[in-house]
Amino acid sequence: MSVQEILADENELTHLLGAQQSVVLSTRVRLARNLEGFPFPGWAKPAHRKEIAERCIEALTQLPRFRKSHVFKMGDLPDLDRAVLVERHLVSKELASGKSGAAVISRDQTCSVMVNEEDHLRIQVVKAGWHLRGTWNIAEQLDDAIGASLGIAFSDELGFLTACPTNVGTGLRASAMVHLPGLCLAGHIEKVTRALSQDGLAVRGWLGEGTEAAGNIFQISNQQTLGLSEDAILRHLGGWVKTLVDQEWNARRKVAQEEGERFVDRLARSLGLLRHARLLTSAESMNMLSHLRLACDMGCLPEERRHVVDRLMIEGQPAHVQARQGAELDSDGRDSRRATAVREALRDFPEVGSPTA
Amino acid sequence: MSNPLKCSVCDAVATVHLTQIVQGKVTKVDFCEACAAKGGAGDAAVFKLADAVNKVTAGPAITCPQCGFTDVEFRRRGRLGCPSCWQVFGVALGGLLTKVQHEIQHVGRAPAGTIPVGQLRHRLLAAQQELTAAIAAEDYETAAKLRDEVARIATQLDTL
Numbered sequence: 366m367s368v369q370e371i372l373a374d375e376n377e378l379t380h381l382l383g384a385q386q387s388v389v390l391s392t393r394v395r396l397a398r399n400l401e402g403f404p405f406p407g408w409a410k411p412a413h414r415k416e417i418a419e420r421c422i423e424a425l426t427q428l429p430r431f432r433k434s435h436v437f438k439m440g441d442l443p444d445l446d447r448a449v450l451v452e453r454h455l456v457s458k459e460l461a462s463g464k465s466g467a468a469v470i471s472r473d474q475t476c477s478v479m480v481n482e483e484d485h486l487r488i489q490v491v492k493a494g495w496h497l498r499g500t501w502n503i504a505e506q507l508d509d510a511i512g513a514s515l516g517i518a519f520s521d522e523l524g525f526l527t528a529c530p531t532n533v534g535t536g537l538r539a540s541a542m543v544h545l546p547g548l549c550l551a552g553h554i555e556k557v558t559r560a561l562s563q564d565g566l567a568v569r570g571w572l573g574e575g576t577e578a579a580g581n582i583f584q585i586s587n588q589q590t591l592g593l594s595e596d597a598i599l600r601h602l603g604g605w606v607k608t609l610v611d612q613e614w615n616a617r618r619k620v621a622q623e624e625g626e627r628f629v630d631r632l633a634r635s636l637g638l639l640r641h642a643r644l645l646t647s648a649e650s651m652n653m654l655s656h657l658r659l660a661c662d663m664g665c666l667p668e669e670r671r672h673v674v675d676r677l678m679i680e681g682q683p684a685h686v687q688a689r690q691g692a693e694l695d696s697d698g699r700d701s702r703r704a705t706a707v708r709e710a711l712r713d714f715p716e717v718g719s720p721t722a
Numbered sequence: 723m724s725n726p727l728k729c730s731v732c733d734a735v736a737t738v739h740l741t742q743i744v745q746g747k748v749t750k751v752d753f754c755e756a757c758a759a760k761g762g763a764g765d766a767a768v769f770k771l772a773d774a775v776n777k778v779t780a781g782p783a784i785t786c787p788q789c790g791f792t793d794v795e796f797r798r799r800g801r802l803g804c805p806s807c808w809q810v811f812g813v814a815l816g817g818l819l820t821k822v823q824h825e826i827q828h829v830g831r832a833p834a835g836t837i838p839v840g841q842l843r844h845r846l847l848a849a850q851q852e853l854t855a856a857i858a859a860e861d862y863e864t865a866a867k868l869r870d871e872v873a874r875i876a877t878q879l880d881t882l
């Protein structure tokens with residue numbers, strides 16, 4: 366079982382044609398759960414953590430959803446492999462930085478469970494595009510299946526008991542990864558971010574907490590987990606995502622109309638640069654690929670090319686570039702490898718045309 | 723030289739300093755690098771959390787008999803020791819929950835195979851309110867259905 370298999374296996378975020386959508390890149394649902402009678406991982410002694418990991422992995426790998434799953438123990442993985450899993454959002458930075466954590470990842474990479482992160486179990490389901498109910502249904506089934514084989518810490522008053530007070534209750538964090546180049550170009554992004562945070566939603570960058578919004582990509586998630594039903598949390602997020610998608614499209618059309626040829630020129634220059642550059646930094650390629658994604662959404666490039674752009678965004682991250690090369694590379698080496706991979710993938714891309722959407 | 727500022731969560735030397743101004747009210751929080759990365763500096767929730775964590779431990783020292791976790795540790799980490807800690811520190815945590823979560827009663831799902839008491843209580847309250855409204859609107863057909871639902875949930879909760 367190796368991280369190379371994760372890279373090689375086709376999955377819906379990077380390969381599946383037709384799974385991608387404009388604006389919403391992916392939908393994610395996370396549930397925090399803990400075993401009854403055990404200290405939380407941050408306070409547990411190593412022996413306890415080991416016992417917790419064994420119990421959880423044993424129970425998880427019995428489930429049909431995790432047949433032939435990948436099981437990774439963080440202590441056994443090289444730094445680079447752990448970084449790849451973080452970049453794929455399959456494990457958190459916190460889990461990857463410790464030795465006693467583990468992750469069980471389904472063959473199709475849709476479901477992953479982190480063991481011994483801040484909580485004993487962090488169940489995560491991710492789907493390409495916007496599928497809140499579908500994603501939630503899988504998480505709910507998985508939660509029930511796990512709860513049937515492991516005693517889960519719960520109180521009638523406080524719900525699912527978690528290590529941190531910000532997760533208690535439902536333990537549910539639902540999120541959408543959204544691509545908002547239109548709102549960024551129109552200069553409305555700060556206003557939108559403010560409105561979302563005032564209404565109880567967190568807005569974060571591409572790699573979660575404390576990261577920058579590279580490539581105009583933002584992660585929107587609920588903050589409150591107690592005193593609201595799962596359904597209410599999902600409806601609240603869903604309502605805002607629908608509004609955001611509408612506002613983003615309005616902004617795109619307005620900018621395209623106002624800028625005319627300058628709009629198309631911007632997108633075409635990005636394609637030109639990506640096709641010819643010999644050295645590409647991670648931030649530069651993300652920002653240019655954001656333009657290509659916008660071009661695919663708006664009919665300036667064929668829509669069926671969008672999954673190539675999404676794949677390059679994921680595979681252009683530093684650890685991915687090095688893992689593909691099979692060796693650690695310095696900054697110039699990474700930029701060179703990244704540029705080569707991008708050039709090859711975009712070689713047969715058609716020219717950027719005028720918007721049709 | 724003056725003493726370096728301490729992290730609001732773990733007492734280590736703080737290197738990240740946040741100032742939040744909301745309608746003229748200035749709030750300052752200091753974090754060490756680890757806690758800032760963990761809590762997501764720049765996130766409004768962090769202010770509320772750090773603030774509330776500091777207030778929780780104003781009373782006498784408390785220790786969880788199950789896992790030995792103390793309120794001092796809670797102030798340092800902002801995390802609890804084990805599921806039983808929620809009961810042990812319950813009173814103190816009530817204020818924190820109102821601050822961080824705005825609510826103190828779970829109304830969502832329960833583990834597989836158990837009765838979702840929180841969900842039932844929540845529905846009971848909602849059905850009672852809907853019943854009052856239906857009676858006021860003289861919608862007796864709906865009122866009759868709601869009365870039956872209220873009775874059914876109440877019986878279910880009584881038998882627990």
